[in-house]
Amino acid sequence: MCSTCGCGSGNTVIGGVPVSYAPAPRRVAPGATQAFVPLQATHAPGTTAERVLRIERDLLAGNDEQAARNRARFAKRGLFALNFVSSPGSGKTTLLADTIRRWQARTPLAVIEGDQQTENDAERIRATGAPAIQINTGKGCHLDAHMVDGALDRLLEAGTLPRDGLLFIENVGNLVCPAAFDLGEAHKVVILSVTEGDDKPLKYPDMFRAADLLLISKIDLLPYVDFDVDAAIGHARRLRPGLSVLKLSTRSGEGCEAWLAWLAAGCAAQRNGDGN
Amino acid sequence: MHELTLAERAVALAEEVARRADARRITRIRLAIGALAHVDADTLTYCCGLVARDTLAEGAEITTERVAGQAWCANCKQQVALSHAADACPHCGGHGLEITDGDQMRILDISIEQK
Numbered sequence: 001m002c003s004t005c006g007c008g009s010g011n012t013v014i015g016g017v018p019v020s021y022a023p024a025p026r027r028v029a030p031g032a033t034q035a036f037v038p039l040q041a042t043h044a045p046g047t048t049a050e051r052v053l054r055i056e057r058d059l060l061a062g063n064d065e066q067a068a069r070n071r072a073r074f075a076k077r078g079l080f081a082l083n084f085v086s087s088p089g090s091g092k093t094t095l096l097a098d099t100i101r102r103w104q105a106r107t108p109l110a111v112i113e114g115d116q117q118t119e120n121d122a123e124r125i126r127a128t129g130a131p132a133i134q135i136n137t138g139k140g141c142h143l144d145a146h147m148v149d150g151a152l153d154r155l156l157e158a159g160t161l162p163r164d165g166l167l168f169i170e171n172v173g174n175l176v177c178p179a180a181f182d183l184g185e186a187h188k189v190v191i192l193s194v195t196e197g198d199d200k201p202l203k204y205p206d207m208f209r210a211a212d213l214l215l216i217s218k219i220d221l222l223p224y225v226d227f228d229v230d231a232a233i234g235h236a237r238r239l240r241p242g243l244s245v246l247k248l249s250t251r252s253g254e255g256c257e258a259w260l261a262w263l264a265a266g267c268a269a270q271r272n273g274d275g276n
Numbered sequence: 277m278h279e280l281t282l283a284e285r286a287v288a289l290a291e292e293v294a295r296r297a298d299a300r301r302i303t304r305i306r307l308a309i310g311a312l313a314h315v316d317a318d319t320l321t322y323c324c325g326l327v328a329r330d331t332l333a334e335g336a337e338i339t340t341e342r343v344a345g346q347a348w349c350a351n352c353k354q355q356v357a358l359s360h361a362a363d364a365c366p367h368c369g370g371h372g373l374e375i376t377d378g379d380q381m382r383i384l385d386i387s388i389e390q391k
Contacts (some may be wrong), residue, residue: 024286
């Protein structure tokens with residue numbers, strides 16, 4: 001189970017409909033017995049022989065294979081897909097809603113929202129006029145590639161999966177678990193708001209190493225907080241040398257043009273087949 | 277982080293292979309977890325014990341091979357040992373490191389009793 005949030009899997013709901021591909025919930029109780037049977041034990045008559053079977057598989061192989069299928073699906077459809085990750089409360093949904101308004105339908109777009117519970121974030125996105133599908137992970141602390149595949153099917157059925165455009169995937173607010181799960185996205189975008197600590201990259205190194213873009217958000221609040229922007233960028237680049245960084249505020253609009261330009265360049269690269 | 281998901285995967289992979297081999301039960305699952313992997317090895321071992329209940333792996337011993345972290349230092353042009361992802365190169369103090377080993381989360385093999 002997740003030592004951060006105590007999560008498991010098996011309670012996934014996409015667009016209000018429970019989905020069955022997640023592993024069934026298991027009876028979980030502590031104190032599993034661990035019997036030790038030595039290898040190459042002497043085979044006495046009447047006892048069973050023991051065999052060692054090689055497996056040699058990555059524990060994330062199933063997810064990674066589905067992520068590769070998602071990536072191929074995005075490429076075929078000309079979708080520039082981004083996986084937004086951050087701690088809860090950094091302003092992911094506000095950023096996405098604001099970005100959609102500023103984007104002004106330069107290309108079609110859709111949003112996949114991930115949260116443990118509620119449809120609130122998808123509703124906030126729909127209020128901008130953009131299509132959104134909500135994944136509720138139940139007790140799960142991250143989205144996985146199979147959930148995204150299910151959400152893509154739902155968008156397709158609803159006729160709202162764009163062609164030659166943007167797909168925003170807002171992950172569950174958590175700087176730990178989503179780092180390990182490839183969803184098939186072109187890039188993970190990590191958001192760090194200035195109301196958080198500037199040492200967060202050092203505290204959550206896996207996530208900042210997995211990201212391709214760091215967005216430092218809420219910069220209109222810099223005069224009121226002790227956040228050291230240069231220190232935060234320095235910490236992040238210790239983990240990921242050369243990491244791209246953009247600073248913005250949806251409230252003042254500062255930095256938003258550069259962010260839209262980054263998105264437009266990504267869309268163009270995806271259309272030309274040299275995305276990722 | 278997400279250890280229960282990974283434990284479910286490990287036990288499912290073990291069961292799949294054990295069933296194909298017509299096993300009566302799985303007596304041991306051996307994992308390889310790198311020092312730099314996105315997982316806590318002790319928690320993963322504990323979770324494997326939990327999710328193995330009511331499966332062929334119920335009661336199986338879960339062992340974990342710990343793999344040391346290694347990285348390529350672009351500055352020193354050599355492999356260096358790394359115990360934490362955020363550490364600097366032990367020789368030059370630089371951070372231009374690319375992890376080359378120690379970030380794996382794998383199931384290596386299982387021991388089974390045949391029917």
